[in-house]
Amino acid sequence: MINEKLFRSPMRIPLSKPEILPEDIAAVGRVLDGTQLSMGPATTAFENRIATVVGRQHAVAVNSGTSALHLAIRAMDIGPGDEVITTPFSFIASTNCILFEQATPVFVDIDPITLCIDPDQIEAAITPKTVAILAVDVFGHPADWKRLEAIAARHDLLLLEDAAESLGSYVGDAPCGSFGHASIFGFYPNKQITTGEGGMLTTDDAALANACRSMANQGRGDGGWLSHVRLGYSYRLDEMSSALGLSQLERIERIVSRRSDVASWYLEDLKGIDEIVVPAVVENVRMSWFVFVVRLASSFTRSDRDRTLYLLQECGIGCRDYFQPIHLQPFIQDALGTARGQFPVTEAVSDRTIALPFFTEMTREQVGVVIESLSSVVAR
Ligand SMILES: *Cc1c(COP(=O)(O)O)cnc(C)c1O
Numbered sequence: 370m371i372n373e374k375l376f377r378s379p380m381r382i383p384l385s386k387p388e389i390l391p392e393d394i395a396a397v398g399r400v401l402d403g404t405q406l407s408m409g410p411a412t413t414a415f416e417n418r419i420a421t422v423v424g425r426q427h428a429v430a431v432n433s434g435t436s437a438l439h440l441a442i443r444a445m446d447i448g449p450g451d452e453v454i455t456t457p458f459s460f461i462a463s464t465n466c467i468l469f470e471q472a473t474p475v476f477v478d479i480d481p482i483t484l485c486i487d488p489d490q491i492e493a494a495i496t497p498k499t500v501a502i503l504a505v506d507v508f509g510h511p512a513d514w515k516r517l518e519a520i521a522a523r524h525d526l527l528l529l530e531d532a533a534e535s536l537g538s539y540v541g542d543a544p545c546g547s548f549g550h551a552s553i554f555g556f557y558p559n560k561q562i563t564t565g566e567g568g569m570l571t572t573d574d575a576a577l578a579n580a581c582r583s584m585a586n587q588g589r590g591d592g593g594w595l596s597h598v599r600l601g602y603s604y605r606l607d608e609m610s611s612a613l614g615l616s617q618l619e620r621i622e623r624i625v626s627r628r629s630d631v632a633s634w635y636l637e638d639l640k641g642i643d644e645i646v647v648p649a650v651v652e653n654v655r656m657s658w659f660v661f662v663v664r665l666a667s668s669f670t671r672s673d674r675d676r677t678l679y680l681l682q683e684c685g686i687g688c689r690d691y692f693q694p695i696h697l698q699p700f701i702q703d704a705l706g707t708a709r710g711q712f713p714v715t716e717a718v719s720d721r722t723i724a725l726p727f728f729t730e731m732t733r734e735q736v737g738v739v740i741e742s743l744s745s746v747v748a749r
Pocket residue numbers: 433434435436459460462463505531533534554555556557567568
């Protein structure tokens with residue numbers, strides 16, 4: 370029997386919630402008090418701060434993480450006939466950006482511990498058409514960059530880091546957003562810091578940064594407002610968003626430390642629950658925790674998981690399956706001919722994931738309520 374008290378619980382815990390403090394509101398207000406709402410000092414300051422935080426030479430602010438991915442692919446001159454090795458266990462944008470430019474995504478299955486692309490399986494997928502590897506720091510856990518960089522160097526491939534979920538994570542001393550030829554961040558409201566909508570590209574390659582900056586701004590060069598030197602887009606980030614991002618970035622250490630407290634409360638409370646597999650963090654990694662995704666044990670089926678999600682939601686607990694495999698999205702199946710069975714680790718993981726409520730301001734008590742509901746639901 371499900372615990373009736375939980376169903377009637379007045380406490381509703383959202384899956385995610387941005388932390389907006391008075392100083393954030395003041396920072397946005399200061400922009401609105403002026404007249405420069407785009408292409409001004411807040412955006413430059415936000416770019417410079419990100420570049421410093423991740424130790425890159427250049428940062429280019431754009432209006433979404435997806436825009437940053439698109440510009441990186443274009444600036445790397447990846448197009449029709451080119452293959453890009455990537456992961457099927459990600460948010461759709463990391464595959465869509467390859468399709469935007471008529472290049473071909475080639476999926477490689479994931480490591481069952483980190484849930485990031487499995488370096489052991491990459492070389493078998495390399496063909497004469499392979500030009501790049503696009504790896505994702507899944508849920509904030511860095512991919513195996515040391516090995517990815519070695520593989521990319523050995524085969525003369527470009528390497529792109531989708532760090533949209535990993536701002537604040539480190540491998541040793543190296544921050545996410547510093548790996549490969551270029552990295553991107555996203556600042557949607559569920560990320561570690563938010564600008565509402567927004568994104569950033571970071572790189573040490575000046576020519577790549579300049580091309581991205583120009584393409585984000587309608588293909589303008591140095592020749593004036595109505596002079597366009599290449600095909601461009603309207604991907605700029607505005608000043609209000611930049612001010613919000615900068616204000617949040619100033620306290621990134623505090624945000625990461627709070628999120629790590631929340632994660633440790635979850636890990637503590639989940640210890641006794643055999644039905645649940647908790648997220649792993651490998652040695653030498655500092656995790657900044659984008660989301661907190663657990664899995665049902667392998668004896669459970671996808672429909673067990675779906676029922677668990679339903680019952681948790683009935684208890685007022687925000688939760689979601691996270692991610693659905695990209696190779697099983699119907700439009701990807703139509704475009705690439707992919708099918709169930711091709712990437713068994715991704716499929717086995719996806720079938721059992723449960724993203725639990727997770728946000729910077731989450732309290733010890735809220736974690737306790739989530740776990741009480743989850744234990745009661747899985748015990749049935
Ligand atoms: C959030 C996210 C992005 C970027 O998303 P936008 O909504 O375009 O900012 C890209 N890749 C991954 C893996 C993400 O989680």
